[in-house]
Amino acid sequence: MPESSSSPKPTLRLPENPAIEAYKDQNRWAHLIEISVGLTPKRKLIVESLMTRPWFQRTSKELQLELAQLPQQGRENHDGFLADLAGRPDKMGGIEVLELAKLPRGNFALIPTFKVKNEKGDEYTYEYVSWRYGPNSGAKGIVFIENGGKISHFVVLRGEKFATGQKESDSVGGFIDLNVDGIKTVLQRIDREIKEELGVSDLKIKAVYDLGEVLPDAGMTNNKPRIFAAVINADEAQRVSGSPLNLDKYELRAGVVIIPISQLGKTTTINNDSFFLSAVARSAAYGIIDVKHLRNSSQA
DSSP: OOTTSSSSOOOOOOSSSSGGGGGGGGGGGHHHHHHOOOOOOOHHHHHHHHHHHHHHHHHHHHHHHHHHHSSGGGGGGOOOHHHHTTTSEEEEETEEEEEEEEOOOOOOEEEOEEEOOOTTOOEEEOBEEEEOSSSSSSSEEEEEEEETTTEEEEEEEEEEEETTTTEEEEEEEOOOOSSSTTTOOHHHHHHHHHHHHHTTTHHHHHHEEEEOOOOOOOOBOOOEEEEEEEEEEHHHHHHSSSSSSOOOSSSSSEEEEEEEGGGGHHHHOOOOOOOHHHHHHHHHHSSSSSSSGGGGGGGO
């Protein structure tokens, strides 16, 4: 019987060779086709990519819909998480990913939990933690102060952290909200983060060095934030308050600590912030600071 001209037309490109036999029937995708009219063009492309993955085809319709309809606008955008999810391999390290079993999530992070099978045929679950922005979640780093053409001091933050429930050392920076509030590039976001966290909206930043990515915990999270080093001159540093007002409502209060560069080695031995340690090491490796500053003079 010919299809009625009034039949709804798919708004998603259906996979040509579905791995799961049942999904060769177009009606099996009806739940995603129905909600696709409310998806942005970018989200539609991501969902189409997900639809080609065998694990996604085995996943329950409820979870397929939850993934497809994760927030897609503004600060709550989950496109980064979904794009990374769609590009993950189906097999790795001797296990095959069978299906998504559940998707616990909070305001900032998700814990996709998969049913997997190893080479012996044993089935169990495996999970990881992802920020909603995906692996490229943000950038953190160190600010150096230059006086008379030489690095004389460096800046760290000190404040309470919700995750540890304690006061901790911290690095300047944070999440990167690309395409929000006019932010288009990582370096542009870094510039704004430095001004926000040092409490000077018109702070003049002499230079920002992109030091690449780091893996804070590759065994638990896909997170690959960038690290950076920035330089401001001494006159600008005098405008920085020890208790700046950060207008980001999602961040806890933190105070600025300015430390002489002669104490960098000692500080490195007691500062447990992984972003600080990475930024210091790469700053020395790239010649932004002299490696001699890493010597702990108190242990000499």
